[in-house]
Amino acid sequence: MLEVSKLSVSYGESEAIHGVDLIASKNETIAVMGRNGMGKTTLFKSLIGVLPVGGGSIKVDGVDVTKMTSYQRVANGIAYVPQGRMIFPSMTVLENIQTGLETVKDKTIPDEIFALFPVLFDMRQRKGGNLSGGQQQQLAIARALVSNPKVLLLDEPTEGIQPSIIKDIANVLNEIRKMREITIIVSEQVLSFTMAVADRIIVIDKGSFIHEDLRENVDTAQISKYLSV
Numbered sequence: 001m002l003e004v005s006k007l008s009v010s011y012g013e014s015e016a017i018h019g020v021d022l023i024a025s026k027n028e029t030i031a032v033m034g035r036n037g038m039g040k041t042t043l044f045k046s047l048i049g050v051l052p053v054g055g056g057s058i059k060v061d062g063v064d065v066t067k068m069t070s071y072q073r074v075a076n077g078i079a080y081v082p083q084g085r086m087i088f089p090s091m092t093v094l095e096n097i098q099t100g101l102e103t104v105k106d107k108t109i110p111d112e113i114f115a116l117f118p119v120l121f122d123m124r125q126r127k128g129g130n131l132s133g134g135q136q137q138q139l140a141i142a143r144a145l146v147s148n149p150k151v152l153l154l155d156e157p158t159e160g161i162q163p164s165i166i167k168d169i170a171n172v173l174n175e176i177r178k179m180r181e182i183t184i185i186v187s188e189q190v191l192s193f194t195m196a197v198a199d200r201i202i203v204i205d206k207g208s209f210i211h212e213d214l215r216e217n218v219d220t221a222q223i224s225k226y227l228s229v
């Protein structure tokens with residue numbers, strides 16, 4: 001479903017992602033884990049097209065999107081939940097979700113979105129900026145989901161979220177997989193969260209993938225070591 005080959009990304013002269021390969025199947029959730037500054041956000045921004053690709057290719061469901069704009073990539077099935085959520089604080093919850101409908105024909109928000117996030121239905125007329133961090137995260141996921149993605153990218157969804165709500169976000173990601181056969185790629189530093197959602201865990205270090213395990217084979221002590229400074 002998502003096929004990334006020899007992807008490199010640079011900031012000016014400085015290369016931040018060094019030729020990474022990633023193949024993710026339909027109905028698979030992959031966690032990319034690494035410390036601050038290891039390249040998670042750079043990788044995700046290049047996948048959605050906010051940062052230009054220096055080399056390599058990105059394919060979604062067999063279609064090469066490497067040279068496409070972000071808008072075209074969304075139309076071709078990638079959706080992105082950015083770090084820090086980036087919801088529109090002065091727009092209502094409904095209006096925020098509607099911004100995700102730009103690339104699809106039917107402009108109505110599917111009922112299943114409110115079934116997944118009942119709190120968003122209750123708060124549909126509230127301003128996004130008045131929601132809690134966890135509710136804003138749900139809003140950012142809902143906004144991404146209404147574009148009907150084949151590949152959903154989430155950049156550090158648990159950042160700044162309290163532990164009890166982190167569990168809710170994990171449950172939501174697992175529900176999404178049951179409802180739709182999509183690929184989920186999540187960047188994270190919280191191992192308990194990725195162990196609850198991911199089929200595979202990849203460790204990124206200084207812009208390269210240095211370790212990979214299926215969840216059932218993960219040695220949590222070893223991954224924790226990679227994640228500690």
Ligand SMILES: Nc1ncnc2c1ncn2[C@@H]1O[C@H](COP(=O)(O)OP(=O)(O)OP(=O)(O)O)[C@@H](O)[C@H]1O
Nearest residue numbers: 011016034035036037038039040041042043083156
């Ligand atoms: N706008 C930029 N200009 C130059 N270098 C950058 C820029 N943004 C990030 N970098 C560098 O790229 C590398 C990867 O940063 P990135 O933000 O992708 O890491 P990250 O793993 O997402 O960390 P965090 O969890 O802190 O967001 C770092 O060395 C960082 O200093």
